[in-house]
Amino acid sequence: MKTNRRTFIKTSGLSAAFLGVTGFQGIKDKKIRPEDWSDYFPNPPKVYNRLDQGMFETIVPENRFGETIMVTSPSDEYVSNPGMGYQVYAYEEKGTPDVPGQTEAEAIEKLVKLPFSDVVYMRTDWRVIQQRPGRLDLPEMWEYAIKLAKENGKRISFRIQLGNPGPVCAVPQFVLDKSNGVVNISHAQLLLPHYEHPEFKKYFKELNRMLADLYDDDPAVECIDFAGYGAWGEWHAQGASSFPDLLTASETLSWMIEEQLDAWNYTPLVMAAHGGSSVRLKDVMATAMKGGCWWRRDNVGLYIKPSEVFMLNNHPAWQANIIEDGRFRDYRLGDPSKVEDIPGQHIRDHLMMKAADLKANYWALWQNADNILKYREKYKRGFEVLDRQLGYRVRPSWVWLDTSRETYSILLGIKNDGCANPPGILRIYLSDKKLSFKVGGGLDPGMPGAGEVRVCRIQLPYHLKWKAGENEQKAARNLAKLDLRLSAELEFYGKHYPVKWACAEPLNSDGSLNIHPTLGLELR
Known part of the structure; x- marks a missing residue:
């Protein structure tokens, strides 16, 4: 029997009330302890033709x-397999790779052809992939990266951002025109849409259905990040909120999670594993947990909290962890006196080894293939650990x-x-x-x-x-x-x-x- 998300939810015993459109049924009135998510673990998916796994009789x-x-x-040796690996970023929040002396296509090709890269990841604004209702307008480099990944036996993952710090909102202009414009919630200019507006919901639903129609049953597409609230779509907004009140925030964000769970039937969805926020992120995370999502965590050295370390080490066994850290993401070697805490070990080596401590299935390599190769040659510790432990x-x-x-x-x-x-x-x-x-x-x-x-x-x-x-x-x-x-x-x-x-x-x-x-x- 083929198992998709709907049959997973059915066999896991998730009720319609929990994943319905009413918003946090069974969650919003219950205090979620930051250190314990076990009340929201889904039942394990059904194993067809389950092997006998003991106990076994004593030897005669x-x-x-x-x-x-x-x-x-x-x-x-490093062994590449599905459900794990090194991610390279053909797109990140600032765009395609910007490497001096290389075109976009050349920089992407070098990333894809790294012998140890496994997954080609793309993170870009909604406005970049759609400019009009009813159709996607995928940029040339997006399609080139996917084509190149498939030709080289690499897998694909992406996130569509609904927010991105800067002077331009991440949402297409035609959506903003019909949903009451934007809200600037930060002195650093974080322009967010009115997520709760009916027209925004209409076009967000359309976006998910178009993407799922194109990619959901593609075997090369390994996982998809939830398109989420706030900066970079990572469900945080520097302590501020674009919503008029907490109830509206809870109901809207619940709907966003449920809509994506419903649209994607054959592809794992990935939730950002961050702590509390002004929009009841723990409610959102509980809904995602119950929906069987995977987890992504950034800043695993400086900003991670004890409760988050606990969660990443104690969620259901079949959920993956994707770990990244934006510091030193360009893999420049730098002045040893400023980047080596002990001789021969770069600060980024620490971050890479923290990924292993967090039971990482994936580690993000970001965008500069030349720098990654030079770093791997000079600073071996982080790569040596992950090559033998990652996933x-x-x-x-x-x-x-x-x-x-x-x-x-x-x-x-x-x-x-x-x-x-x-x-x-x-x-x-x-x-x-x-x-x-x-x-x-x-x-x-x-x-x-x-x-x-x-x-x-x-x-x-x-x-x-x-x-x-x-x-x-x-x-x-x-x-x-x-x-x-x-x-x-x-x-x-x-x-x-x-x-x-x-x-x-x-x-x-x-x-x-x-x-x-x-x-x-x-x-x-």
Whole structure:
């Protein structure tokens, strides 16, 4: 069964009253403790063909059941997989890359072709992608970045900003003309629309439907940021509010979240994980949490609060964390006396390592490919840590053969060497080289957790049966003759992506691993 957001909400038990249009049903009258969001966790998504994950019976010595036939070791290399990785910014709030001596297209191409870049991210104003009702006007560089990403096997993510500090409002002029103009809520000029105006809501709904029609079922589109309130669409506005009162703010922002949850059925939506504000951001975050969103956090060194660190480390296991920090975003080397707190370690290395502490699935590299490469060559600490910890890094640490039953089965100890959980359902399959059979299923959502091992069983097909309790050495030889391959994929919201094993042992071109007895571990 294909799982999209609607079936996720249904199987998670989210009520229409909670995600309806009435605005914060069940939330607005309840105090949300900043350190505990567990009351708003969604139930886990349904796992179809769930693998047996224990408990498993004790080894029977006389049958030698459960002896290890294969082990793997962790890879020292960076392993790119869906639901994790390094993000490069083809667009950020100030526009496309501005690199001296390079055109926009050249700078974007260098970013996309970085050997360690995984996701091409774009963050731009609504007015940039739409200038008239009923149609999108995507700029040339936007479409070029998406085309280049797909040609190079990279994934795509974006945010449409409804607010951006500066002299021009981020919303298209035709929307402002019909929704009573703008509100300037800051001495630094933060021009925001009247979000609560019926005409604004009308065109915001149209925008989401047009974007979803274009991108929602595109397998290259990995996740989308919520288009949110305030500066950069990140749900903050320097303590001020553009709304006439708190109730209007709550109802309007609730509607904005619900509208986007309803429009996007196959793509995870990402919520900014910031603290309190004048527009009851915790109410908004609770609604997003209940809707199964992922999380993005900026400024993880200087401005992050203890309650936010707690939340990013204690939300549901299948929700991803995207971490960025705008300081030193250009990756300039700088004067060592001003940027190195200890010899050979840049301040930004600290920020990169904080991403691992926050169980990051993603880390943002921003916009200057040349500077990133120079930085990576000179300052290695941050990249060394993230290359070996960023996201989830799964491998079959142990492979056991069970010959105690009428048919063989394989038991696997799946280890996650990464700092984060798989953001979805990890599905594991056994097949032969010719794909004459393929058996397997899914682990529980978000498993194995960071640093954990999840044990599971895969039953081999009945036609491959041997006599129960057969000599184990012969059984291992029979197993080798099958040329079994172990593969994995990640599922979220109906999209399925192949996963490469993060082990030192050689893989096949599709990221699968051949199952064969490890030298020195032969069954006797």
